[in-house]
Amino acid sequence: GQQVMQIPQYQHVQEGEDFTTYCNSSTTLSNIQWYKQRPGGHPVFLIQLVKSGEVKKQKRLTFQFGEAKKNSSLHITATQTTDVGTYFCAGGMNTGFQKLVFGTGTRLLVSP
Amino acid sequence: KAGVTQTPRYLIKTRGQQVTLSCSPISGHRSVSWYQQTPGQGLQFLFEYFSETQRNKGNFPGRFSGRQFSNSRSEMNVSTLELGDSALYLCASMVSPNTGELFFGEGSRLTVL
Numbered sequence: 001g002q003q004v005m006q007i008p009q010y011q012h013v014q015e016g017e018d019f020t021t022y023c024n025s026s027t028t029l030s031n032i033q034w035y036k037q038r039p040g041g042h043p044v045f046l047i048q049l050v051k052s053g054e055v056k057k058q059k060r061l062t063f064q065f066g067e068a069k070k071n072s073s074l075h076i077t078a079t080q081t082t083d084v085g086t087y088f089c090a091g092g093m094n095t096g097f098q099k100l101v102f103g104t105g106t107r108l109l110v111s112p
Numbered sequence: 113k114a115g116v117t118q119t120p121r122y123l124i125k126t127r128g129q130q131v132t133l134s135c136s137p138i139s140g141h142r143s144v145s146w147y148q149q150t151p152g153q154g155l156q157f158l159f160e161y162f163s164e165t166q167r168n169k170g171n172f173p174g175r176f177s178g179r180q181f182s183n184s185r186s187e188m189n190v191s192t193l194e195l196g197d198s199a200l201y202l203c204a205s206m207v208s209p210n211t212g213e214l215f216f217g218e219g220s221r222l223t224v225l
Contacts, residue, residue, distance in 0.1 A: 033213065042202060043155070045213035088155060092210075099168045100214070102147070102155035 004091045006103035014111050019079050021106035023072040023089035031092040032065050032072040033100065038085040046074075079110045114139065116217035118203050124223045130191040133220045137184050137205030143167075144186040145214065146178060149200040158201075161186055162209050190222075198224045 004025050013019055023032065031050045035043035047056055049065035049072065056063045062075045072089055089103040117136040125131050137144050145168075146158040157170040161180035178188040184205075190197055200221050204214035 035214075042216040042218050043204075043214075044216070048212055090155075090214075099157060099160065100145075101157065104154045 004089060004101045004103040006087075006089060006106050008106055009104065010107045010109075012109040012111065013079050015081060016078050019076045019083070019108055021074050021087050021089075021108075023074075023091070023103050025070045025091045025101075027070070027093065029069050029091040030094050032069075033090040033092070034063060034072075034074055035088045035090060035102075036085050037088065037105075041085075043088060076108075079108070081110050081112055084108060084110050116203055116205050116215050118201075118217035118220050120220055121218060122221045122223075124225060125193050126225050127193055127195060129193050130189060131193060131222060132187055132189045133201055133203075133222075135186045135188075135203030135205075135217060137186070137203075138215055141205035141207050141215070142184050143206045143209045143211075144180055144184065145204045145206075146186070146188050147202045147204065148172075149202055149219070150198075155202070158188065160209070167209060193224045195224050198222060 006023050033048045034046040036046055037043045047063050052069050053067045054065045060077045064073045076083055086105045086107045088105045090100040093099055093101055119134045143162045145160040148156045158172055159166055159178050160168040164180045175191045180186045200219045202216050202219045204216045206214055
């Protein structure tokens with residue numbers, strides 16, 4: 001079946017360190033979305049990438065979509081305690097009726 | 113503008129019972145999707161509705177069903193509950209299918225004893 005894997009599952013960093021999560025799909029994606037879920041909260045949309053090789057930045061967050069549209073990454077520069085949460089990628093699948101397949105998520109813990 | 117509203121927020125059921133969860137999307141949003149979130153399995157897609165029609169269905173048994181009303185509100189039902197159905201059930205809406213971001217509700221946390 002269609003799968004989207006994320007690594008690492010969990011990362012604990014010191015405040016100020018960088019963090020990267022990677023997302024890999026077994027099939028070519030039409031687009032990739034990223035969501036953040038704070039502990040006890042619900043997923044909140046961060047960004048969508050559509051084009052092959054696309055790179056987008058939001059302040060300290062950098063998102064990339066691979067050339068083959070099968071992988072993506074989220075990089076956070078100089079993490080802050082407010083970055084704590086689980087980051088999910090969600091790949092758009094061209095299944096006729098497009099649907100989003102969520103990655104397994106990366107849980108980020110930031111120590112002050 | 114009000115967000116996605118899910119009710120109830122928390123509920124406890126016993127094995128064999130059934131449960132109905134409700135979702136009111138953001139005003140003007142006509143597409144509603146349901147997801148099951150568990151610690152081990154992450155976010156699993158259940159189904160998507162648009163204009164009262166199911167467009168997509170995930171790999172869940174027939175005990176899981178849903179519907180959408182003419183006002184875009186949606187319900188999902190789980191019959192003959194099993195312990196493994198304990199999870200956070202999230203509803204998400206968007207203006208129409210494939211239009212971009214999903215807006216999630218706070219979820220309904222179901223515990224099956």
